[in-house]
Amino acid sequence: MFMITPKRKTVLLHVFVFIHTLFLSGCWDRTEVNDLAIITAAGLDVTDDHQLELSVSIFVTNPSGGQKVGGMSSGDSGGAGLSIVRSAKGLTLADATSKLQQVLPRKVFWGQDEVFIFGERLARQGIAEPMEYLTRHPAPRERGNVFVSKGLAKDVLQLRPPIERSVAEVLREMAKSQTGLNITIKELAQMMAGKAHAAVIPWVEIRQTPDDSFPFINGSAIIQNGKMVGRLNNYTTRGVMWLRNEIRNATVTVSPKDAKGYVSLYLLRSHTELVPHIAGKKWSITVKIETQDDIIENTTDLDLMKPENIQYLDTVLKTDIDNRVVAALAEAQKKMNVDIFNFADAFYRKYPKEWKQAKDRWHEIYPKVEVRLETNPKVTRPGLTGKSLFKRDQR
Numbered sequence: 001m002f003m004i005t006p007k008r009k010t011v012l013l014h015v016f017v018f019i020h021t022l023f024l025s026g027c028w029d030r031t032e033v034n035d036l037a038i039i040t041a042a043g044l045d046v047t048d049d050h051q052l053e054l055s056v057s058i059f060v061t062n063p064s065g066g067q068k069v070g071g072m073s074s075g076d077s078g079g080a081g082l083s084i085v086r087s088a089k090g091l092t093l094a095d096a097t098s099k100l101q102q103v104l105p106r107k108v109f110w111g112q113d114e115v116f117i118f119g120e121r122l123a124r125q126g127i128a129e130p131m132e133y134l135t136r137h138p139a140p141r142e143r144g145n146v147f148v149s150k151g152l153a154k155d156v157l158q159l160r161p162p163i164e165r166s167v168a169e170v171l172r173e174m175a176k177s178q179t180g181l182n183i184t185i186k187e188l189a190q191m192m193a194g195k196a197h198a199a200v201i202p203w204v205e206i207r208q209t210p211d212d213s214f215p216f217i218n219g220s221a222i223i224q225n226g227k228m229v230g231r232l233n234n235y236t237t238r239g240v241m242w243l244r245n246e247i248r249n250a251t252v253t254v255s256p257k258d259a260k261g262y263v264s265l266y267l268l269r270s271h272t273e274l275v276p277h278i279a280g281k282k283w284s285i286t287v288k289i290e291t292q293d294d295i296i297e298n299t300t301d302l303d304l305m306k307p308e309n310i311q312y313l314d315t316v317l318k319t320d321i322d323n324r325v326v327a328a329l330a331e332a333q334k335k336m337n338v339d340i341f342n343f344a345d346a347f348y349r350k351y352p353k354e355w356k357q358a359k360d361r362w363h364e365i366y367p368k369v370e371v372r373l374e375t376n377p378k379v380t381r382p383g384l385t386g387k388s389l390f391k392r393d394q395r
Helices: 006-021 093-102 120-125 128-136 153-157 167-177 185-192 234-243 307-335 343-350 352-368 389-394
Strands: 036-046 052-060 082-090 107-109 115-119 145-149 198-208 213-224 227-232 251-254 263-279 282-298 370-381
Touching (some): 036 153, 120 227, 145 213, 153 198, 227 307, 307 370
Parallel strands (some): 036 115, 282 370
Antiparallel strands (some): 036 052, 263 282
8 A cells, every 4th residue: 555654745745846847937038018119000101202101109108207208298197108100111011010110119019009091192092002911910900990091191190189098099989989980901801802892991081170180080982993982971971881781870860841840860770681683684682771760859849659750750761861872872883883882792692603604794784783772760769758848838
């Protein structure tokens, strides 16, 4: 019988401790935060000598005592941090990134970059080459939001927004609210590699006031074969979002013809389905839009407790949605001939054989595709009051 004596117990304990120490790797290869140039936003422009200029907004932890960093100071001693902008030029994005590293004392770190902005000039010349780097290299985040700016992307990065800490936070939060388009690097790559080779990207402009300047999303840029071919305003972009099933947050204000005032409805949920049809040489697609809405304001004399008035508002809301969709189709389908609605992919999924035979002629077929709208909005929450309280008090 094997007995564990005190001496053997001591030996086993030493062996156990020795074996476990072999698996303790320690922190010999660690990288401190203070050794990283943490990029929060990147802007891409093309220069007059046809080079690509990479501008990055770098978050720098502010040293204690409010010491200046890079010629700028955040103005407090709490170590809150600030952002500075640095730029470098190169033949390609990879070349510009290596040149950027040469002028920075810290290692470039892409892990926190959630915003990528293409300047207008670069977007018109083509974004395929920089997208190659952003999707192939493992460092940039595929979930980062992408935008096209009016003018230089560098100018957007240099703004100091009054509310958020940086431009990156402003644009990221605007995109996440989904009152406008919310497009990521991954989604942009999928659109550009899709059957129609078309994409739509949020358009950013700079709004200047007497007190400050800040970026805001104002419509969208249209991309065909990697190049910007036009843009849409906010009204038409909303129609694009209905067709692409990307409406999440929306407040629609309508003016009923038979009543003075306005009714505002808040979107609770929506769903859009594309149903393609091929009959001989005729290609058509049915767009089914289902929405549920909540009335949040009524300045009219309509009594919303009456079912017929709710049905009337359903009709008014349907007309508003249809008008936006028709405006989007008129611009993208009829005028630009750019399939940003994923019609090509819808036909490919349902009719793979027919698509294979006709894919080379899609640019001829797409403008002639008949679009049928089946919009079915439902006001599910009219509220607890029928008429406007203030209108009633005035009588």
